[in-house]
Amino acid sequence: MLNTLISGVGGQGLLTLSRVLGQAALNEGLKTVISETHGMSQRGGSVTVFLRIGDSVMAPLPPEDDIHLHISMELIEAARYSYLHNTKTVAVVNDKIIRPSVPGVKIPPREELIGNIKKTTPHFYLISASDISLRLGSTIGANLVMLGFVTYILEKATIISSKNTVLNEVLKLGAREINTRLFETGYQEASTSVSKETIESLRANK
Amino acid sequence: MSFRSLVGVSSGRYLLLGNEAIARGALEGGLGFAAAYPGTPSSEILESLISVKDAVGIYAEWSVNEKVAFEAAYGASLAGVNALTAMKHVGMNVAADPLMSSAYTGVEGALVIVTADDPSMHSSQNEQDNRWYGVHAYIPVFEPFDADEAKKMTKYVFEFSRRFKHPVILRTTTRVSHSRGVVELGPIPEVRIKGKFNKEDRYVVIPANARKNKIKLLEKWDAISEVVNELPFNKVEGDGKKLIIASGSAYGYVIEALDYFKIRDKVRVLKIGTPVPLPKKILIEAAEEVDKILVVEELDSLVETNVKSVLHDSRIEAEVRGKDLVGYEFELNHSRVRKAIAKFLDLDYSVPQTPNQPVVSVPTRIPTLCPGCPYRPLFFELRRLVNQEKIPYIASGDIGCYSLGYNPPYRMQDIIIEMGSSIGVGYGLSITTDDNVIAIIGDSTFYHAGLPPLVNAVWHKKPLIVIVLDNEVIAMTGHQPAPSSKDGKETRYIPIENVVTGFGVRFVEVIDPYDIKTVREVVKKALSYVREVKEPAVIIARRKCALEVVRDLRRAGVEIVPYVVLEDKCIGCGICYDWFVCPAIIPGSNKKAWIDPELCIGCSACAQVCPTKAIVPQKEYNKEEVEKFWR
Numbered sequence: 084m085l086n087t088l089i090s091g092v093g094g095q096g097l098l099t100l101s102r103v104l105g106q107a108a109l110n111e112g113l114k115t116v117i118s119e120t121h122g123m124s125q126r127g128g129s130v131t132v133f134l135r136i137g138d139s140v141m142a143p144l145p146p147e148d149d150i151h152l153h154i155s156m157e158l159i160e161a162a163r164y165s166y167l168h169n170t171k172t173v174a175v176v177n178d179k180i181i182r183p184s185v186p187g188v189k190i191p192p193r194e195e196l197i198g199n200i201k202k203t204t205p206h207f208y209l210i211s212a213s214d215i216s217l218r219l220g221s222t223i224g225a226n227l228v229m230l231g232f233v234t235y236i237l238e239k240a241t242i243i244s245s246k247n248t249v250l251n252e253v254l255k256l257g258a259r260e261i262n263t264r265l266f267e268t269g270y271q272e273a274s275t276s277v278s279k280e281t282i283e284s285l286r287a288n289k
Numbered sequence: 290m291s292f293r294s295l296v297g298v299s300s301g302r303y304l305l306l307g308n309e310a311i312a313r314g315a316l317e318g319g320l321g322f323a324a325a326y327p328g329t330p331s332s333e334i335l336e337s338l339i340s341v342k343d344a345v346g347i348y349a350e351w352s353v354n355e356k357v358a359f360e361a362a363y364g365a366s367l368a369g370v371n372a373l374t375a376m377k378h379v380g381m382n383v384a385a386d387p388l389m390s391s392a393y394t395g396v397e398g399a400l401v402i403v404t405a406d407d408p409s410m411h412s413s414q415n416e417q418d419n420r421w422y423g424v425h426a427y428i429p430v431f432e433p434f435d436a437d438e439a440k441k442m443t444k445y446v447f448e449f450s451r452r453f454k455h456p457v458i459l460r461t462t463t464r465v466s467h468s469r470g471v472v473e474l475g476p477i478p479e480v481r482i483k484g485k486f487n488k489e490d491r492y493v494v495i496p497a498n499a500r501k502n503k504i505k506l507l508e509k510w511d512a513i514s515e516v517v518n519e520l521p522f523n524k525v526e527g528d529g530k531k532l533i534i535a536s537g538s539a540y541g542y543v544i545e546a547l548d549y550f551k552i553r554d555k556v557r558v559l560k561i562g563t564p565v566p567l568p569k570k571i572l573i574e575a576a577e578e579v580d581k582i583l584v585v586e587e588l589d590s591l592v593e594t595n596v597k598s599v600l601h602d603s604r605i606e607a608e609v610r611g612k613d614l615v616g617y618e619f620e621l622n623h624s625r626v627r628k629a630i631a632k633f634l635d636l637d638y639s640v641p642q643t644p645n646q647p648v649v650s651v652p653t654r655i656p657t658l659c660p661g662c663p664y665r666p667l668f669f670e671l672r673r674l675v676n677q678e679k680i681p682y683i684a685s686g687d688i689g690c691y692s693l694g695y696n697p698p699y700r701m702q703d704i705i706i707e708m709g710s711s712i713g714v715g716y717g718l719s720i721t722t723d724d725n726v727i728a729i730i731g732d733s734t735f736y737h738a739g740l741p742p743l744v745n746a747v748w749h750k751k752p753l754i755v756i757v758l759d760n761e762v763i764a765m766t767g768h769q770p771a772p773s774s775k776d777g778k779e780t781r782y783i784p785i786e787n788v789v790t791g792f793g794v795r796f797v798e799v800i801d802p803y804d805i806k807t808v809r810e811v812v813k814k815a816l817s818y819v820r821e822v823k824e825p826a827v828i829i830a831r832r833k834c835a836l837e838v839v840r841d842l843r844r845a846g847v848e849i850v851p852y853v854v855l856e857d858k859c860i861g862c863g864i865c866y867d868w869f870v871c872p873a874i875i876p877g878s879n880k881k882a883w884i885d886p887e888l889c890i891g892c893s894a895c896a897q898v899c900p901t902k903a904i905v906p907q908k909e910y911n912k913e914e915v916e917k918f919w920r
Contacts (some may be wrong), residue, residue, distance in 0.1 A: 122329030122412030128656035142541035143468040146623035184657035
């Protein structure tokens with residue numbers, strides 16, 4: 084059983100990311116349950132989506148002490164939910180801070196956020212997904228960069244058989260050229276930075 | 290796979306949202322007519338059905354409120370057409386009047402009423418447990434635990450409702466409605482959307498007929514109470530001296546907890562799919578030779594209370610635990626259920642078992658008005674006006690995106706209780722206080738429940754200002770159309786100014802909320818009007834929802850040019866990020882503003898609040914062309 088937490092800010096494309104990944108898992112014949120957040124919190128609020136893969140999954144939410152993979156689109160949200168990490172949790176985090184819209188709000192410095200998340204797990208990866216997306220000419224593509232990155236890990240951990248399972252679903256989103264480039268860039272990033280230990284850590288949940 | 294692309298598919302397993310599974314089950318159950326008013330977490334049911342209405346040939350609509358939607362579906366069912374209505378839990382309060390009578394008259398075609406409850410109040414004002422409506426109204430309640438069962442159950446309840454000529458409630462909770470799961474599809478039968486209404490006395494609930502109806506209703510209830518014992522949704526698994534009863538969504542958590550403790554084969558589990566009426570025979574059989582029972586259910590102790598009553602009547606002396614171990618408030622999760630089961634069975638378990646405590650204190654992130662939201666400049670200017678001119682006021686608020694105007698720095702929603710209340714409650718306050726009462730209500734909420742209280746205020750000539758925030762759509766729930774929407778092909782646009790003028794309101798002004806100078810002038814004018822004339826004044830602030838505009842701009846291939854801050858002109862006053870508070874505007878370490886290009890949608894609204902004109906478009910663009918999309 085694989086329990087994935089996807090966190091971020093409403094509007095960052097978390098639902099798309101989770102649906103593509105979930106559909107890809109189903110295409111591989113795996114039982115998949117995704118618990119989504121709709122409604123009020125989508126208006127720029129803190130959003131969590133839970134994706135569970137495995138035949139013994141019965142409930143919509145995963146146990147709080149059993150998160151294997153945390154994909155976060157935003158650093159404050161990554162820090163907020165990093166208490167759910169254990170030393171085997173793989174955390175893939177977009178290097179992006181979105182300021183909560185509260186007058187005079189105090190935000191911890193980026194380095195402090197990163198340092199604190201790092202303390203929770205050795206499998207921490209910081210991706211410049213938003214910057215990469217902007218560089219490739221998209222203001223809304225950071226989620227696909229993240230997806231490409233995570234797909235590499237899932238493929239190497241043999242949770243999915245091939246990256247094409249996921250890429251085929253990405254292509255169905257339209258804007259094929261730019262979306263493929265976003266996805267592939269994330270995938271390439273992972274291929275040069277993800278450690279063997281991380282892949283083994285995730286493979287153990289297969 | 291979109292829901293629509295599955296119309297021609299009649300087998301196979303697909304990943305569907307719980308609400309999509311309900312829509313699919315309805316189609317497979319022979320649905321012909323569907324009507325609803327949106328509300329989280331129920332909205333995707335009708336959204337899905339509307340997306341396929343032409344392909345399948347059903348009738349489906351967004352109605353003006355839950356009561357009207359209910360009546361429409363009820364009417365369709367009286368003609369023998371299979372009908373569905375769906376609503377969030379509080380929507381059922383609005384529809385409660387026809388709901389009660391529908392059980393008395395019975396129906397002809399199926400009438401399936403979906404209530405999506407919201408434990409933990411993710412998007413709601415309360416967490417009422419609508420299974421009680423079934424008890425209250427003598428309407429059976431079905432409760433699925435996941436998406437696949439939601440589809441199967443929905444399909445089945447259409448048959449059930451037709452067979453008993455009786456309405457059926459299908460109750461979900463947020464995690465059932467908004468969880469995507471693997472769903473087995475079946476064929477969609479031929480659709481029937483026309484029928485015939487047979488005139489019968491049972492439909493006329495004058496007292497003489499209603500008394501006869503009541504007797505028949507009780508007979509029907511006895512028959513239904515028998516039949517629920519034969520349904521596959523109620524079943525016993527495993528064996529042992531301990532029994533756990535799990536209703537609806539609780540079932541998944543209970544099974545996973547038993548797996549966790551590795552005692553799945555040592556405990557008897559009774560899965561309940563029909564909490565109302567409880568399958569008594571199955572319960573009595575399951576409770577035989579059992580010494581202890583634990584009831585796990587989300588929200589109230591409905592099943593637990595009934596179990597105790599049934600066991601008492603049957604002289605079964607097992608100990609029954611439930612809410613004392615599980616708790617009443619908020620949605621279920623694994624640790625709650627594990628903890629309850631551990632206590633119940635004397636197992637070792639400690640909570641919380643989260644590996645870390647929160648590692649760093651991070652600011653809370655409340656939902657907020659989107660970049661470009663037309664409500665922001667209006668709230669900004671209202672706040673500035675009442676502050677600068679020290680105007681005593683009460684901002685009577687309502688349900689919608691503008692509820693977010695409660696948040697600082699606007700603080701322009703002093704009371705929010707339910708749909709339409711801004712005008713009704715504001716009216717009461719306008720009589721009993723000396724403050725200027727400003728009711729703030731959205732366009733769709735106005736049509737949903739704002740009309741009667743405004744009529745009342747005009748009728749009784751009371752000094753109330755009503756600001757209708759008209760973004761021409763039901764924004765919060767995902768952009769469903771309302772009578773205020775202009776671009777419907779099958780619907781007629783009803784301008785709010787025409788309605789309120791017809792009601793006899795004599796101060797009616799339509800303004801653009803982006804034009805904050807006019808906002809100020811018109812609100813001041815309205816304040817003196819209600820003071821002097823002592824009658825209601827209505828201001829309609831009209832501009833499209835920014836999310837819709839952005840979507841349309843992207844579809845049309847129009848470039849969205851973000852705005853930027855000229856650093857040398859910015860004086861770091863903070864008006865744009867601390868008082869206007871657009872999420873795209875961020876203070877730098879030198880207090881100067883910076884605009885995030887990932888968030889900015891180029892609406893230009895912030896440019897007018899900057900005292901030094903430091904906010905400008907990143908490059909030249911055709912403002913008139915973009916402006917067309919906003920109107």
